Amino acid sequence: MKYQNTLQFAQQQDKEDKLSYLRNRFHIPKDKKGNNWLYFTGNSLGLQPKATKEYIQQELDDWANYGVEGHFEAKNPWMPYHEFLTGNMAKIVGAKPIEVVVMNTLTTNLHLLMVSFYRPTKTKYKIVIESDAFPSDRYAVQSQLKFHGFSEEDVIEWKPRKGEELLNIDDLETIVSEQGDEIALLLIGGVNYYTGQYLDLKRIAEIGHSKDCVVGIDLAHGAGNISPELHNSGVDFAAWCTYKYLNSGPGSLGGLFVHEKHSKNKDLPRFAGWWNHNKDTRFNMRQPFDVMDGAEGWQLSNPPILSMAAIKASLDMFAEVGMEALREKSEKLTGYFEFLINQIGSEDIKIITPSNPKERGCQLSIQVKNADKSLHKKLTENNIITDWREPDVIRCAPTPMYNSFEDVYRMVNSLSSILSEGKEV
Template sequence: MTDLFDPRHAAHLDEVDALPTRRDQFLIPRHGDGEQAYFVGNSLGLQPRGARAHVEEVLDAWATRAVEGHFTGEAQWMTYHTLVREQLGRLVGARPSEVVAMNTLTTNLHLMMVSFYRPTAERPAIMIEAGAFPSDRHAVESQIRFHGFDPDTDLIEVAPDEPNGTLSMSAIEAAIREHGHRLALVLWPGIQYRTGQFFDLPAIVRLAHAHGARCGFDLAHAVGNRELALHDSGVDFAVWCHYKYLNSGPGAVAGCFVHEKHADADLPRFAGWWGHEPATRFLMAPEFKPTPGAEGWQLSNPPILGLAPLRASLELFDEVGMDALRAKSLRLTGYLEALIHERLADVLQVVTPAEPERRGCQLSLRVAGGRDRGRALFEYLAAHGVLGDWREPDVIRISPAPLYNTHADVLRFARTVEAWRDAA
């Protein structure tokens, strides 16, 4: 009988895995004489080794060509943002014209709500999940107030209805049905940051549209984690960051999707000169002529040094493909869950849905005994080179990223938890 906790078993799983690890293409933080077991790609992905070359290419162009770097070289800065456009489109299931890398996530969310949250006295409401990421809730509440409405009545938060704080599709459907006549916008996560629950995007879009509301998504925890089909789903807009599973560095340039059905729509927007059509941008005319598609929502010229690491990361995703990454993610997360059930069920409760189709890389784990005991385990793990992250009030998030995590990493986590328990 196979011993799941045997290091030889984990090593064998890594040896025969259908997708060999790309771990050697990342810089792994050290711990003592070895490497960390790093499970925080859902917060900040590791640095691809190729990132430095792309950044240095920009620095060298700046040093040797200065302003001429905008117009010369294969990676000239005038069109630099287009170097990631096709890869981003493939990653999120969109057409190249529907995506753009720009700004930061919450900035993009506000820009999208300028266009897609158009409240009226009859339809003033925005629907989000209860316990949404604070930045999203702040943005939504401020937009409601900005338009002269009251968040106490016009911010609708759908409460969890499942035992571990997750949401059933029936609860979402019931909430949209109940409030549909008042909804201007449904804004939902692709993956809920605290629980790790993945949602059925096409189903939510259909429900929102059937009740006359626009539908957008915050995909911060879903991009690079789950396969997405934004174009086919009919999503009106989506926003995300690139510093989590997309490994593009702290504060990395974010991403945005606008469905092509809105490409030429006369939507209100906050305009800036980089959203102006390229052919006439430098005529410096006062009239704004937006670029068709997502690029028409750009404001300023992009930060080239900030975009450079994204190129390195997208090259890896393009090389491997999301189907293969998702398959490996299922193997790693399934192994983690099996280890917990095998010996650690008295310590860890898995909050994330058990059904693989309802989750991504992340398992959110609640430690038996309450917050203080949970913090104690979290700190013990970190002291022993196993890094997850803590989310109040009582959750440790462990996210095996398939590009660089291994079955051996997962086993190391489980054995460290076991050692902590047995020493208590």
């Protein structure tokens, strides 16, 4: 697609955008004067769908009208409520319904999954992560190692090559080839939170499995952003949050994937609670534990319905549109963003996210030489909401559901002006 650095071009793209109507289904934050923010932080917290209030109000009304009988009599009965989310969530991450469940939050789910899939021995116990993994992932694997009597030093880091920002998957293959007999688990961020790099999950699974290592994926920055095709990738497990690209609200429940090949393995060690017990006999109360098949077998407690209602509001929208259409717009929108950044023509600014659309989602990580957080502050003062990451990176995510081409044009135009002002000073 041939882009143009003009407001008229951006506005014409918005007129031709078949998904532009979705923007009106979201609350766009405004400044004190009533002007819309240019919101580019769907990678941290997605905007609120206008339908969310209605979905939550439905459950509040049913709670008021039915009390405990809402478990059976509510419009959306609470007893099986999590099942209303499964099919749509499975489509988003490319999984079978039996492989997916919505429950808990991201790091909690990673720990529950590692109870089952991190089974170290005296000789095979190390864990591979990216060198710049999200801190919570690092803390989780370090604490798992310590819990099992090993050391934090038993974390193996997959690092970018010297002078580079991105990971090279050939280097992961070398690590596993040389040290695989000592590696029990690979826990990799499918889309790196800092650079926005989308990694080849299928190849990661093949590399790990070649040395009998378990492969897990953190999809916090992938779910609702890229199409990970989890089932076909062959990874053993994955977990993600829903408050970023899935627009479910701050701190909302996460999602969990366990590959179908593990679905009937009742010998996998796991923590137990009444909600992963066979639902047919769950309320008999005095039955021996009988774990459910599939991802549901990792649940512990009955779920918070109000959080799930917010998730349902968003997932219903995703089901209406489909990930294929969202990805098509995302690639165009992010491509335009990249084009405009490059048009600034400054040696002080560089995009560290891969240029290949198949190796990234909608986030672009913009590195600005000699910048500090004051640049981010100036953007905020201009009603541009981005995300600053030390030491010198602005993360921006034009999300296809609610960002427009005009948003992107106006953001880059303001960034260019701010950078020019800084030089003059």
